[in-house]
Amino acid sequence: MRYKIDYEKRIKELLEQENKQYTYYIETMGCALNENDSMKYAGILEKMGFTKANEIEKANVVLFNTCCIRENAEDKLFGRVGYLKTRKKQNKDMYIAIVGCMTEQGHILDKIRKSYSYVDVVLGTKSMQFFAEKLYLAIKNHKKTQEVQDNEHEIVEDVPIRYEEGYKASISIIYGCNNFCSYCIVPYVRGRERSRLPEDILNDVKTVASKGYKEITLLGQNVNSYGNDFKDNKYTFVDLLTEIEKVEGIEVIRFISPHPKDFTDALIDKIASSDKIAKQIHLPLQSGSTRILESMNRKYTKEHFLTLVEKMKERIPNVSFSTDIIVGFPGETEEDFLDTMDVVEKVKFSLVYMFCYSIRKGTRAERMENQIEESVKVERLQRLKALFEKLVLEDNEKKIGTVHKILVEGLSKNNDKMYTGRTIDNKIVVFEAEEKDIGTVKNVEIVENNKWYLTGKIV
Ligand code: SAH
Ligand code: SF4
Ligand code: F3S
Numbered sequence: 001m002r003y004k005i006d007y008e009k010r011i012k013e014l015l016e017q018e019n020k021q022y023t024y025y026i027e028t029m030g031c032a033l034n035e036n037d038s039m040k041y042a043g044i045l046e047k048m049g050f051t052k053a054n055e056i057e058k059a060n061v062v063l064f065n066t067c068c069i070r071e072n073a074e075d076k077l078f079g080r081v082g083y084l085k086t087r088k089k090q091n092k093d094m095y096i097a098i099v100g101c102m103t104e105q106g107h108i109l110d111k112i113r114k115s116y117s118y119v120d121v122v123l124g125t126k127s128m129q130f131f132a133e134k135l136y137l138a139i140k141n142h143k144k145t146q147e148v149q150d151n152e153h154e155i156v157e158d159v160p161i162r163y164e165e166g167y168k169a170s171i172s173i174i175y176g177c178n179n180f181c182s183y184c185i186v187p188y189v190r191g192r193e194r195s196r197l198p199e200d201i202l203n204d205v206k207t208v209a210s211k212g213y214k215e216i217t218l219l220g221q222n223v224n225s226y227g228n229d230f231k232d233n234k235y236t237f238v239d240l241l242t243e244i245e246k247v248e249g250i251e252v253i254r255f256i257s258p259h260p261k262d263f264t265d266a267l268i269d270k271i272a273s274s275d276k277i278a279k280q281i282h283l284p285l286q287s288g289s290t291r292i293l294e295s296m297n298r299k300y301t302k303e304h305f306l307t308l309v310e311k312m313k314e315r316i317p318n319v320s321f322s323t324d325i326i327v328g329f330p331g332e333t334e335e336d337f338l339d340t341m342d343v344v345e346k347v348k349f350s351l352v353y354m355f356c357y358s359i360r361k362g363t364r365a366e367r368m369e370n371q372i373e374e375s376v377k378v379e380r381l382q383r384l385k386a387l388f389e390k391l392v393l394e395d396n397e398k399k400i401g402t403v404h405k406i407l408v409e410g411l412s413k414n415n416d417k418m419y420t421g422r423t424i425d426n427k428i429v430v431f432e433a434e435e436k437d438i439g440t441v442k443n444v445e446i447v448e449n450n451k452w453y454l455t456g457k458i459v
Pocket of ligand 1: 069070183184185186220221222257258259284286324325326355356357358359360
């Protein structure tokens with residue numbers, strides 16, 4: 001279905017009649033897909049004539065885009081919503097919306113209805129197209145929407161998007177997930193896989209290219225199952241990459257996340273032969289133990305993962321990997337954990353996102369026996385972190401004295417004379433440069449190892 005700008009206009013007219021100027025504030029939790037959805041909500045709100053507020057307290061519409069991948073997010077959300085209660089009482093022109101993954105969990109809706117009834121709009125992950133209408137009803141008639149509809153089969157195109165400033169843009173290519181990893185809530189809250197049509201994606205790519213964006217990140221819970229749900233053709237993720245590469249102006253293409261089980265030789269060859277696809281691959285390991293991987297329903301073994309990495313290292317010069325790892329999955333023994341440590345040691349990831357296993361209601365792992373003590377999870381997480389830091393330091397040391405071609409990305413956060421960029425394997429390098437250098441490529445020699453970043457100098 002194509003998105004229709006309608007209620008946006010009505011809200012704009014309504015506010016103009018009353019001579020009101022509204023602002024909005026979006027708080028986003030969770031992954032890049034949620035960030036991307038928030039860009040769309042921002043686009044929709046700007047069509048209503050709203051401007052972005054810098055502080056939550058000053059906004060007329062506060063939108064929480066929520067995540068429920070792990071446990072802690074719930075307290076955080078309701079803390080924030082609770083904080084706004086008295087402000088909302090004082091300010092008749094304040095509206096609160098809660099959208100995103102968490103709203104798809106039944107108990108959350110109950111909790112909102114019971115204890116946070118002042119929330120104006122609640123919408124699920126497939127209902128963005130109704131946001132403007134529901135907000136209109138809230139503003140005009142004080143009518144609240146606290147329900148979650150299921151519009152699973154619908155893909156909504158032409159939603160207005162407010163891209164972030166800079167030269168990087170993200171584009172969703174596939175929604176939902178069919179994998180049902182046993183620990184994961186995503187398939188329950190995001191529904192089944194739905195691939196956007198190639199022409200709609202390419203239109204977005206061309207749009208961002210024409211706006212001057214140089215780098216795009218293609219998003220999906222499993223990008224390499226892109227196209228599997230197309231009935232009548234054999235269009236694949238590799239075909240999509242091939243077409244995107246041809247779009248003029250786009251210089252770097254990234255994607256998150258691919259699933260190791262679907263990483264085909266064709267995809268490896270595509271990355272190897274492309275001068276636009278980044279050689280930095282996010283390859284989620286989750287566990288290094290074949291036994292645990294099976295129980296997680298990941299559909300690959302330790303050996304398969306290592307062979308895949310070896311194959312990519314052989315075929316793709318300068319390839320580097322980042323990953324996600326869960327420690328303390330039900331039944332994980334010391335031996336299983338050591339398998340994870342072993343893979344980390346062997347692959348030498350440039351970045352590891354590490355998580356303690358968090359029980360999610362309704363998933364298969366919730367019902368597994370042998371849940372691991374919290375203290376054991378934390379201890380394993382610390383050991384994994386220590387190993388990773390040791391490996392990072394060793395790798396950094398090897399880089400001292402070497403020269404890298406680095407795109408000057410922008411000013412460093414902590415020092416207004418220093419600028420940042422990344423090595424080809426995605427290490428942050430900080431070096432002295434000038435504002436006019438932003439967006440150009442410089443030869444930078446690495447001079448100092450600071451663990452999470454390197455210091456360099458332009459040569
Ligand atoms: N689709 C992506 C992951 C999305 S969720 C993929 O398959 O890689 C991001 C990460 O959160 C996952 O990779 C996993 O490491 C972590 N995660 C998911 N469910 C979790 C849970 N129940 N407990 C702890 N970490 C979890
Ligand atoms: Fe969750 Fe697995 Fe789907 Fe990733 S692939 S979103 S971890 S079920
Ligand atoms: Fe969280 Fe939903 Fe992403 S649960 S990780 S925001 S898909």
